[in-house]
Amino acid sequence: MNLLFEPIIDGILTDGYGIADNFLTSDEVVALAKSLRQRRGMGQFRGAGTGNQLLAVVNASRGDEILWLEEATTAPDEVAFLQRIGEFVEYVNQTCYLGLCDYEFHYAVYPPGTVYKRHLDQFHSDSRRKLSIICYLNTDWHEADGGQLALYLPKINGGKEQQITISPMGGRLVCFESGRLEHEVLPAICERLSVTGWLKTV
Template identity: 70%
Template sequence: MDTIDEQTIQQFETIIEGILTSGYGIADDFLTGSDVAALADQLHQRKTAGQFRAAGIGNQQLTVQTAIRGDEILWLDSTTATSAESAFLNRIDTFIAYVNRTCYLGLCEFECHYALYPTGTFYKRHLDQFRTDSRRKLSVICYLNTYWKEADGGQLVLYLPANEQRSEQPITINPTGGRLVCFESARLEHEVLPATRERLSITGWLKTA
């Protein structure tokens, strides 16, 4: 594994500690402002070029149901990635290597897509791991929004399961640019609330073989 600077190690450890204690971890400034701007610009260029499609539901994501989810997506491919996209994918690869070295999760693959939520769209409560495919272990969302305010909406809501100490607990997270949220794909149901402006992210999953 390549040498990792102390700031990156601290970010990775913060994410891991959050997952171990609460089922989810957050790293603000996982991407710099320039990284966010470059990826948001690339997203809009690909959108203008007609590369996005309406997101579907189910394992193959073939059925479009806007009453459940209204985002538009484009899967990222390392073979056609731009320099900004490659830099992001490489950073996630570094995170995977670190998690495997420290937590022995056996992660071997990362799949991800751009997600563009037009104004007013949402994604109803759901679980990321499919009943027929258990390879998704960790869900990752990295936000590409600038100057986002709480009044803009579009929050991610994570539903922490009930336990002996508490009933089910919803956690609301603003989609602040550069912020990364990582959580257990098989454990935490979640939803995306409607926003009053366009909402951008890269959403993906760390998978086992």
């Protein structure tokens, strides 16, 4: 797993974000996407809000539907994903000494035409979120399908802000600093699927 995790860490240390294009195999992408759709078909998803979980407010800044993954109700494929995340947490703690001790993840569906406007993942009143993770579950995705992740890199030495866009290709994981990089989800032309979450300290 070190060979999978090292490029992510290197990217975070260098640029504030890291990418692993094969964090999930094609079979794992298909299995998790199937589980997502089954759960959504059972009416388990709800419209996402902004703010912390206790005070979330649904508004026009985001249009995704989500379902939190709870250990007591996870299916085998979901358990395998969370175990890999746990291994990544251990690796990050060994290499970066962040003191991560918890994580939270949810499925996210962006129906066609929806977005998530520019924001920061770390709350003003709660700084426990240290690293944001998005793992995409889309197959046969093309640039014209939209739904790209836009990251806004901080200005360096008074220079211009840099924006980069990342396509939501199936199996790709994106990880970035929750309290540093503002980001947004650009308009999705096709239904966009992911598992999204945060690695947290106490």
